[in-house]
Amino acid sequence: MSELTATPAAHGHDRKHTISILVENKFGAFNRIAGLFAAKGYNIDSLTVGPTEDDEISRMTIVTRGDDSVIEQIMKQLNKVINTVKVTDLTYESFVERDLALIKVQTKTDTRSEIMQIAEIFRAKIIDISPRTVTVEAIGSEQKVDAIIKMLKPFGIKELARTGRVALKREFQGEVN
Amino acid sequence: MTSQKDGNLNPHNRLMTGAEIFVRSLIEEGVDIVFGYPGGAVIGIYDALHDISDIKHILTRHEQGAVHAAEGYSKASGKPGVALVTSGPGATNTVTGIADAYMDSIPIVVFTGQVALKLIGNDAFQEADIVGITRPITKHNYLVRDVNELAPTIKEAFYVATTGRPGPVLVDLPKDVMASKAHFDYPKKVVMRSYNPHIQGHTKQIVKAAELINKAKRPVLYVGGGTILSNAAEELKALARKARIPVTTTLHGLGSFPENDELAMGMLGMHGTWYSNTAVNYCDLLIAVGARFDDRVTGNVDAFAAEAKKIHIDIDPSAISKNVKVDVPIVGDVKHVLRDLLPLVQTLDTKDWLQTIKQWKEEHPLRYRNGKHIRMQYVIQRIGEITNGNAVIVSDVGQHQMWAAQFFKYIHPRTHITSGGLGTMGFSLPAAMGASFARKDIPVISLSGDGGIQMNIQEFATCVEYKIPIKIFIMNNGYLGMVRQWQELFWRRRYSQVKMSSPDFVKLAEAYGCAGFRAVQKDEVNDVLAKAFAINDGPVVVEFKVVKEDNVYPMIPAGMTWKELMDVPDEELKSVKGETPEVEEIMTLAKG
Numbered sequence: 001m002s003e004l005t006a007t008p009a010a011h012g013h014d015r016k017h018t019i020s021i022l023v024e025n026k027f028g029a030f031n032r033i034a035g036l037f038a039a040k041g042y043n044i045d046s047l048t049v050g051p052t053e054d055d056e057i058s059r060m061t062i063v064t065r066g067d068d069s070v071i072e073q074i075m076k077q078l079n080k081v082i083n084t085v086k087v088t089d090l091t092y093e094s095f096v097e098r099d100l101a102l103i104k105v106q107t108k109t110d111t112r113s114e115i116m117q118i119a120e121i122f123r124a125k126i127i128d129i130s131p132r133t134v135t136v137e138a139i140g141s142e143q144k145v146d147a148i149i150k151m152l153k154p155f156g157i158k159e160l161a162r163t164g165r166v167a168l169k170r171e172f173q174g175e176v177n
Numbered sequence: 178m179t180s181q182k183d184g185n186l187n188p189h190n191r192l193m194t195g196a197e198i199f200v201r202s203l204i205e206e207g208v209d210i211v212f213g214y215p216g217g218a219v220i221g222i223y224d225a226l227h228d229i230s231d232i233k234h235i236l237t238r239h240e241q242g243a244v245h246a247a248e249g250y251s252k253a254s255g256k257p258g259v260a261l262v263t264s265g266p267g268a269t270n271t272v273t274g275i276a277d278a279y280m281d282s283i284p285i286v287v288f289t290g291q292v293a294l295k296l297i298g299n300d301a302f303q304e305a306d307i308v309g310i311t312r313p314i315t316k317h318n319y320l321v322r323d324v325n326e327l328a329p330t331i332k333e334a335f336y337v338a339t340t341g342r343p344g345p346v347l348v349d350l351p352k353d354v355m356a357s358k359a360h361f362d363y364p365k366k367v368v369m370r371s372y373n374p375h376i377q378g379h380t381k382q383i384v385k386a387a388e389l390i391n392k393a394k395r396p397v398l399y400v401g402g403g404t405i406l407s408n409a410a411e412e413l414k415a416l417a418r419k420a421r422i423p424v425t426t427t428l429h430g431l432g433s434f435p436e437n438d439e440l441a442m443g444m445l446g447m448h449g450t451w452y453s454n455t456a457v458n459y460c461d462l463l464i465a466v467g468a469r470f471d472d473r474v475t476g477n478v479d480a481f482a483a484e485a486k487k488i489h490i491d492i493d494p495s496a497i498s499k500n501v502k503v504d505v506p507i508v509g510d511v512k513h514v515l516r517d518l519l520p521l522v523q524t525l526d527t528k529d530w531l532q533t534i535k536q537w538k539e540e541h542p543l544r545y546r547n548g549k550h551i552r553m554q555y556v557i558q559r560i561g562e563i564t565n566g567n568a569v570i571v572s573d574v575g576q577h578q579m580w581a582a583q584f585f586k587y588i589h590p591r592t593h594i595t596s597g598g599l600g601t602m603g604f605s606l607p608a609a610m611g612a613s614f615a616r617k618d619i620p621v622i623s624l625s626g627d628g629g630i631q632m633n634i635q636e637f638a639t640c641v642e643y644k645i646p647i648k649i650f651i652m653n654n655g656y657l658g659m660v661r662q663w664q665e666l667f668w669r670r671r672y673s674q675v676k677m678s679s680p681d682f683v684k685l686a687e688a689y690g691c692a693g694f695r696a697v698q699k700d701e702v703n704d705v706l707a708k709a710f711a712i713n714d715g716p717v718v719v720e721f722k723v724v725k726e727d728n729v730y731p732m733i734p735a736g737m738t739w740k741e742l743m744d745v746p747d748e749e750l751k752s753v754k755g756e757t758p759e760v761e762e763i764m765t766l767a768k769g
């Protein structure tokens with residue numbers, strides 16, 4: 001877990017879970033799901049939502065944590081929401097995931113090249129530059145994005161925007177990159 | 178069927194306003210009674226209702242009353258209840274009733290007026306985001322944004338409210354949508370890709386359950402409100418009697434199994450009978466049937482039926498293993514599951530187990546000491562004897578509610594109605610009104626405390642106006658009795674804000690235009706009951722001045738276990754404050 005997101009420390013047998021939810025594009029559907037997490041006091045590490053191949057349906061990806069019984073309740077409660085079409089806990093399957101971060105880093109003339117080197121190692125792009133800042137676009141697994149943020153932190157991060165995890169079940173069982 | 182202002186008799190050929198479509202849709206749903214209260218945002222709907230004779234509208238005196246009435250109607254009839262209110266304050270006044278229906282899984286549909294679509298979000302006059310407010314307390318809710326969506330939304334609302342685990346559904350109706358026009362075409366079917374309740378239980382699970390049952394030596398059926406919602410009382414009786422399994426019910430399960438049957442043990446839980454709680458503690462198999470392991474039932478969950486294997490039948494997957502881990506979960510409708518289970522179970526040899534329970538009933542019946550002052554237990558026991566279980570008891574919340582659960586023997590489903598999950602004081606009177614429209618054949622009795630009756634007392638006027646023939650029994654102990662009991666037992670008798678005064682209820686009844694009686698001494702009870710039961714053409718109010726500081730026993734204090742069960746203390750059985758010992762007698766009642 002990155003130290004940049006505010007989540008209470010994991011305790012006991014808590015484990016991180018990535019839950020993928022297909023939800024009807026209907027009035028209030030998003031609020032129903034977000035509200036459920038608030039009302040029942042479940043953690044949210046990240047939550048993303050966006051369109052899918054079906055224009056009546058959106059996909060939400062929620063990263064949450066809890067012990068087995070909490071996760072079981074979360075799954076059941078999500079299934080109970082009238083607008084959810086399918087709820088999958090990807091944690092028990094192999095899945096592909098991506099997180100995107102835009103990181104605005106402070107620069108001085110003598111640090112700029114070092115920052116650019118770090119970006120290159122992570123295959124991140126520089127998408128904006130000014131006398132005092134560079135903005136890095138990093139895409140990858142949550143872990144990879146956590147890592148580049150950690151590397152850039154000593155230079156001074158002015159602003160950070162992160163999408164949170166999006167994920168899909170993996171079909172090919174080998175490594176594709 | 179209805180009178181049409183423009184003389185066009187085929188409604189399908191012309192454009193109708195949203196308001197007309199609304200009324201037509203209700204008729205299509207078979208709704209014949211609506212509880213409601215008008216206002217600016219729904220004035221068009223009320224205009225459309227004005228000419229309709231198929232739907233009776235009951236004007237309550239508060240929107241909370243309308244929602245409780247819809248709940249009471251639903252509980253007594255098994256049909257969905259309907260309430261209709263205006264926007265803003267009308268809508269917010271429904272919140273408590275909706276939350277109540279949500280906690281107790283009661284199928285109701287609440288229609289709220291809303292400001293015009295383009296004004297939503299503008300802090301318009303009488304605007305409230307009722308869809309947002311009620312999102313966590315409805316099974317589902319809708320804002321209708323296009324008049325063409327109106328009929329399909331209403332169809333879906335009734336479908337969602339009444340299927341699966343039932344619950345309240347709210348439909349918000351913007352004023353302009355209700356004034357715009359569309360063709361009326363009521364859908365025949367609901368197609369929802371996102372909602373598909375399980376009805377049939379999984380065969381493998383049912384076989385596993387039957388195996389556990391056939392091996393059990395000391396089984397107990399723990400039966401809840403889901404059995405009544407599923408209309409499965411006959412199936413339950415068949416199973417219990419075939420397999421010879423004793424039955425305990427939750428507060429909401431009362432009536433699902435006849436309490437004059439030798440297998441009946443009455444209610445379990447915090448104020449359940451000594452023997453049902455004891456049987457659950459010693460059982461080797463607990464079969465939960467449409468019950469949700471509420472904390473008022475389990476106390477400390479780790480010690481609840483700790484030695485027993487557990488089977489749990491529930492239509493809501495999220496109710497299973499929520500509070501207590503079970504060995505064999507079965508997701509499905511009680512009626513279907515019990516039907517499938519019945520042929521697989523054998524007649525068990527539970528003779529010794531039943532004999533033990535019988536002995537417990539003799540040794541630890543429900544008890545109180547009757548003297549010259551009135552005890553609520555006695556009034557309720559007398560009502561049970563007079564009606565022989567053929568009455569609908571609609572209780573409020575408090576001590577009288579628990580005694581109503583204990584001292585009346587429920588025989589038929591849907592004859593016990595109360596607010597259990599939310600515990601809403603003020604529920605009884607309006608809910609009894611609603612129930613009365615569903616049950617003309619037997620007396621409907623509203624039972625309240627002096628506290629709760631004053632929370633919706635305005636509904637006296639509704640009862641009088643529509644000549645609603647309910648018995649309104651007020652148990653006046655001069656206290657918020659249940660809270661006082663907790664202060665006495667757990668807060669060193671520091672009575673903080675629990676003593677309360679009341680108006681003269683008899684005079685008040687008369688002021689509203691209704692008969693009122695009072696009983697002050699025990700020997701007046703039978704007389705006033707006879708008078709009350711003789712009035713059948715309208716409401717009657719009876720105030721019983723009862724013993725002030727009485728406690729409900731047995732009691733398992735919150736979060737505790739069967740070991741901490743407190744039965745009626747001996748000193749209480751010996752004497753009651755201010756009584757003359759010569760006239761006292763110990764009264765008992767055992768279920769079964």
Ligand SMILES: Cc1cc2nc3c(=O)[nH]c(=O)nc-3n(C[C@H](O)[C@H](O)[C@H](O)COP(=O)(O)OP(=O)(O)OC[C@H]3O[C@@H](n4cnc5c(N)ncnc54)[C@H](O)[C@@H]3O)c2cc1C
Nearest residue numbers: 401402403407427428446447448467469492511597598600
């Ligand atoms: C002052 C006070 C004291 C109380 N003390 C007690 C007490 O001592 N004992 C007690 O029992 N209660 C007591 N209660 C009530 C308690 O709070 C709960 O409301 C009650 O125990 C819940 O009953 P239930 O388990 O039957 O569930 P319900 O709330 O009736 O829920 C029904 C269950 O059945 C399921 N279901 C619904 N339809 C179907 C279907 N068709 N098929 C299958 N399953 C279905 C639902 O999913 C749900 O899980 C008290 C309440 C108050 C206010």
Ligand SMILES: Cc1ncc(C[n+]2csc(CCOP(=O)(O)OP(=O)(O)O)c2C)c(N)n1
Nearest residue numbers: 575576577600602626627628629657658659
């Ligand atoms: C709306 C509401 N407010 C407060 C409570 C808390 N409460 C539970 S029982 C009770 C006392 C009820 O007193 P009364 O109606 O006189 O009944 P009694 O217990 O005396 O029979 C109170 C205040 C509640 N259940 N509902």
Ligand SMILES: [Mg+2]
Nearest residue numbers: 626627656658
């Ligand atoms: Mg009282």
